[in-house]
Amino acid sequence: MKPDVKICGLSTPATLRAALERGASHIGFVSFAKSPRHLDTAPMAELARLVAGRAGTVIVTVNPDDDLIARLSEEVRPDWLQLHGKETPQRVAEVKARTGLKVMKALPVSDARDLDAIAAYRGVADRILLDSKRPKGSNLPGGNGVSFDWTLLTALDPDLSYMLSGGIDAANVAEALAIARPSGIDVSSGVESAPGVKDVGRIHAFFDAIERATAAG
Numbered sequence: 001m002k003p004d005v006k007i008c009g010l011s012t013p014a015t016l017r018a019a020l021e022r023g024a025s026h027i028g029f030v031s032f033a034k035s036p037r038h039l040d041t042a043p044m045a046e047l048a049r050l051v052a053g054r055a056g057t058v059i060v061t062v063n064p065d066d067d068l069i070a071r072l073s074e075e076v077r078p079d080w081l082q083l084h085g086k087e088t089p090q091r092v093a094e095v096k097a098r099t100g101l102k103v104m105k106a107l108p109v110s111d112a113r114d115l116d117a118i119a120a121y122r123g124v125a126d127r128i129l130l131d132s133k134r135p136k137g138s139n140l141p142g143g144n145g146v147s148f149d150w151t152l153l154t155a156l157d158p159d160l161s162y163m164l165s166g167g168i169d170a171a172n173v174a175e176a177l178a179i180a181r182p183s184g185i186d187v188s189s190g191v192e193s194a195p196g197v198k199d200v201g202r203i204h205a206f207f208d209a210i211e212r213a214t215a216a217g
């Protein structure tokens with residue numbers, strides 16, 4: 001089955017259009033000042049208008065306070081908020097209740113024990129996103145272009161609907177899908193030519209690789 005595909009950290013109309021034309025299910029915009037992919041609210045809202053019903057618009061935030069959540073929700077009108085910090089299950093529930101938006105909760109994984117955290121968010125978050133842990137020296141909790149051991153995920157309940165992310169690109173996405181069998185794949189660095197610079201050619205190569213992998217069964 002074809003996985004959902006989230007292209008994260010888009011910041012130009014041309015790369016956004018390429019992702020939409022190739023059938024991205026989710027388009028991610030980053031609201032985190034330290035990120036090379038950060039967008040202020042006004043340009044984010046402008047790009048979000050181009051998505052308009054063609055995919056789910058996701059705003060990625062890290063431990064956002066209520067003011068930021070309100071501003072992003074009102075000005076950008078996303079479908080999803082992705083919480084990529086240390087938000088508790090209670091905070092996820094509160095954000096959903098305050099905004100009425102769907103929430104994707106990112107959980108960092110480096111070993112099997114990290115998967116224990118999933119239970120507390122299941123049924124609270126609308127989707128779980130399993131990402132690599134922040135590597136030493138990085139000040140970003142995501143978008144680092146590093147992967148983790150996907151074989152850990154073979155132990156998960158097959159009914160868990162989650163997105164796999166972290167260091168995925170056109171060269172390894174077939175392997176990621178074959179090993180982990182996630183219901184969705186998320187990519188950022190793997191479709192960039194430099195940090196924060198999305199590349200139309202790499203976006204096409206990424207979708208080509210997914211199409212080859214899923215056509216092969």
Ligand SMILES: O=C(O)c1ccccc1NCC(=O)[C@H](O)[C@H](O)COP(=O)(O)O
Pocket residue numbers: 008009028030032035036037038060061062084131140141142143144145146165166167168186187188189190
């Ligand atoms: O992408 C960022 O700059 C970012 C900053 C702060 C929090 C989260 C961020 N990205 C979240 C994502 O969903 C990325 O797509 C995910 O971490 C995978 O990134 P990559 O390994 O670069 O493909």
